[in-house]
Amino acid sequence: MQSRLLKQLDAAIDSAGSPVKADCLRAERACLMARHGHFDDARKTLTGLQQQYARQPNMVLSAWISLAEGLIAHYGKLGSAEAIDKIHRAYAMSGAAREPALHALCCAWLAHLDYVKHDFVSMARRVAETLKLADAKHHAAHSRISLVIAQTYHFAGRYELAQPWYALTRQHGTAEGDEATLAALLANMAWLNTSQARQNVLSGPGEAQATRQALLGAESSQNFDALVGTAALEALAPVLRAQLLSLQGRHADALPLYEQHLDHALTQGAAHMANWLRADLAWCRVQLKQLDQAREDAQAAEAANRSDCDLDDRAATHSRLAQVYAAMGQQDAAKKHSQQAEAAWRAFADEQAEVLRLLDAALK
Known part of the structure; x- marks a missing residue:
């Protein structure tokens, strides 16, 4: 290491x-x-x-x-x-x-956990508190809270606002020699870029360039982890790559990654997006004519697509299931999921606007 x-x-x-x-x-x-x-x-x-x-x-x-x-x-x-x-x-x-330095660091980590839970009200409070508590040279607290702010703006669809905070994360992480934070920066950016590429492909005309860039980012993150000896959450990277390959239409390349790593990834924290991952796996199987298994995965995706899942994952799941059922000739099911997808994407846009409002208020 x-x-x-x-x-x-x-x-x-x-x-x-x-x-x-x-x-x-x-x-x-x-x-x-x-x-x-x-x-x-x-x-x-x-x-x-x-x-x-x-x-x-x-x-x-x-x-x-x-x-x-x-x-x-x-x-x-x-x-x-x-x-x-x-x-x-x-x-x-x-x-x-x-112990103000440790208190600020713990507060920054609580903000990070709030982000993971999508508890943006609590996260915004923690952001404001951490910035108040942390000394200017407290690189650990500032790198963590800057990453939280950056990825929240990125999540809200405002990458131009995220960029300076990503830069601050890199600045503080580099000043402390904290390769783990730099690895987290690359990984979190890769996941958020993938989510945006997914939305572009599923709810719009699709952007091949954005998907290629997201794949390059995912590969850079995995390479950096190997360089600095990061072993945490190792099953998530190949599942991230599988999603991007699927979005590019490379289903024969995506399927083995899902088959080898999906179950492990679900135990490492990806269970909250099992709905989307199962739906995308079903889509890969449909494209490769594995229809019986595709039907099973689609049913599993529907069962996992609960109201407590993240809105963007729910929207993406409905979009993908609409494609799966259309390809299998089940037009009624396809129409139902297409309508649900449209509603879920609208709700996600509303959530992004509210997240942006909360974070802007916390930073005033």
Whole structure:
């Protein structure tokens, strides 16, 4: 694993002025290992610290440990309830201990988790709070909250507003030598570019150039992960690639990726978009004349397309299922899903406008 931040933390541990300070840095190091997906290393460190301080807990160290545990949970499965609970505890303890730097970092991570849940009201509050709490040179908090802001603007369809915040994310991440944040920037941009390419293809004339650019971004993200040794959420990248190949009409290339990686990706946090992924898998099978399996996948997609799914995934699912059923000669089902898709895309546009309003207000 190549990480300038890791080397800096190791040096700081060796030169720490007190045992407690060194142990807080060890817990911070465990946070970094978790973000790179090296969970066994992180857990080993945390277990040792918990045993060492079992009789005489230290609140600041406990907050760092709770943050690290939350990051292990998050990078093991996106959006897990355990991650939210652990990081919220770290936020509360760091506030009680009057540790403003750690408090700001925890607040930034809570904003990130709010984004993952699409709780944009809470996220906007956390954005404003983090920017108020974080010192100008607090690169970790600023890189994380800048990424949250950037991807939220990107999600809202305003990439021109996202760009300067992506640049700030890169600036702060580079200043700290934090390759994990730079990897997250590339990955999150790739997913959002894919979502926009998907909408262009499914609800409009389609933009081949945008899809090609999204595929290049996905490949760059995967290559950077390999370069810096990031192992977290490794099943998501091939599923991202499968979607883009499918959008390009390369169904024979997309299908093996879905077959090999989809089930694992669903356990790593992609379950919230199982509706869309199953529908797209069905479309690939239709194109390759695997009609019985396509019908099963389409039915699974319908069952997963619940009202609590993200609006853009619901819209994309209906759009894709309309195509699947039309190709299989089921015109009534195709018409129903086409109408539902139109309504869902309109609702998504309304959601984007509301998200934009909330974020703009938080940044005033």
